[in-house]
Amino acid sequence: MILKPQLEDVKIIGFYLGKIIMGLALAMVVPIFISLCCWEINPALDFLVGIEISVMLGLILVCVCRTDKDLNWMQGMIVVSLSWVAAMLLGAIPMYLSGHWKSFLDACFDAMSGFATTGLVLVQDLEHISYTHNFWRHWIMFLGGQGIVVIALSFFVRGFSGAFKMYVGEAREEKILPNVINTSRFIWLVSIVYLVLGTLALGVTGILIGMKPFNSLFHGVCIFMTAFDTGGFSPQSQSILYYHSFAYETITVILMVFGALNFKLHYHLWAGNRKELVRNIETRTLFVSIVAIFSLVAVGLFQTGVYPKAIVLFRKGFYQLISGHSGTGFQTIYAPQFSADWNPLALAGMILAMSLGGAVCSTTGAIKMLRIGIIFKAFKEDLKRIIMPERAIVIEKFHHIRDVFLEDKLVRGALLITVAYIILYGFGALVGMSCGYPFLGALFESTSAAANVGLSCGITGTGMPAALKITYILQMWVGRLEFMSVFTILGFIFARIKGK
């Protein structure tokens, strides 16, 4: 029997949603600080309006739904998924007010793309956008990559058991430390240490390649935030091509790879356990996957003959591949070049890389390496069962921080999420094709949106149909939260109608 959700459920959801919205309002204070530093009045007003609306909504929800009850699983999941929708709608307000987005839908698209660390953009005239709004674009990517709820857990929520439910709802199943709030704080510690180092590296490189000191620092912070959080926004419309620098490309590749690694792995590396890097199933799978897929891309690019030298082919092919595989979305080629200059084999390699993603408990989206590794191990186990005598007991293990026995439950979970992602990629491709785009391009863009990558082959633009924009927004949202939180909303609505 399905139980009908009660008003109490709605109140608990509303109360915690209100708290997270208040947290979002606080996040908008940071761009105001930037606007004061750069003396940008109108952008400061845009954010003031955004803060006022957010605080208003948050206050109303907290006041009307006030409760001291803890969250259950269903409520926790719904709070997470609704928080992301609220973040998109409220985060889009200052963006829309800037006049750099043609419609509120376009601003919502970029806000969701930012929070979900995707990187697809509809912004207009990015070259003349204020520092304040430009910072906000990168800041929401940083917040989204860490996890909006992770932030709330770290700073605004005192220890309560519902914390773990929200943490899981944000597609992070693994706890690094026994306490989920300490885990969230550790994620922040890692990110801030890398933020300082990454910004310094990029800032100094910026000065050395001829940028003005302030710009190089600003770009350094922004590019770090979107590289480490595998987002893909950049302060200029040319993405990384703007810098015309091999050093800049190299630093961003390192940051993208760091971002694609499990925070738990970072913890072990910090603790001096360097062997974990070599033994871990995720890093091994990632390495094999990068080598195999790069071979595909390289053959494809070689066939086209676009890149005259092997080193040039490597630089272009490898950069886009790491960007796609880590789910970042930085480009050192123009979007239409994917369709015009790259052949179907190279594009297929890129689609495959984007669809796989990085490690679990990292800032990447997509299927993720642990699941691919588990599925591969399951195949290996089944093959062994066929080859070996019937009486033989086949046991498969893998190493992920500790040795883990391969259980059917694990394989089932990995396969379910993988199938769900494949359906999501296909769904977006079908919508793209129904809007008149060719199959490969539609699949490329759909995979990029659903896997929170942000590479574009030229389909994403203000001119694309509203239905496709909404489809990509949904894909980014569902893909970032890895289905369960979003499905819980559907379950809640179903229970409200059919439940007793």
Add this chain to the structure above:
Amino acid sequence: MRKIFFVILSAVFLVFSPGAAFSQTLSSSDLIDNAGLYDGKLVTFSGEAIGDIMKRGDFAWVNVSDGKNSLGVWMSASLAKEIDFAGSYKTRGDKIEIVGVFHRACPEHGGDLDIHACSLRKIVSGGAVPEKTDFKKIKLSIILSGVLFLIWILTLFKRK
């Protein structure tokens, strides 16, 4: 030395391959979408200089936007000196016309799609764009502040 060689090469290109030059100004979309067609040819491209003028020894990178895309233009530092303003939030960049050799995947610059400029002409000078305060936004934020204050008072009553 490198600079002299670059200028001579461009001059030779201009004199001996007139058929290969596209005197008509091309848009960034034309160049990106038909990169194979224009690869290695002399093209004319115009737009606003944006961002940073990045000096690299005797040369410089200038990114030029025609409103749709920005293209990287590699030019001698002396040409880059003619640019006074590069576009940003508070600056309208100089509008310049570039005649140069277009590369679909420049072997000298890691495969970047770029233009190596032979000449530069300033079409329109840029300048500072003073920010005009939007009073509608001020009004809106004052009204919202009032509403917010009211809601806050109401929440205090509800708590009691």
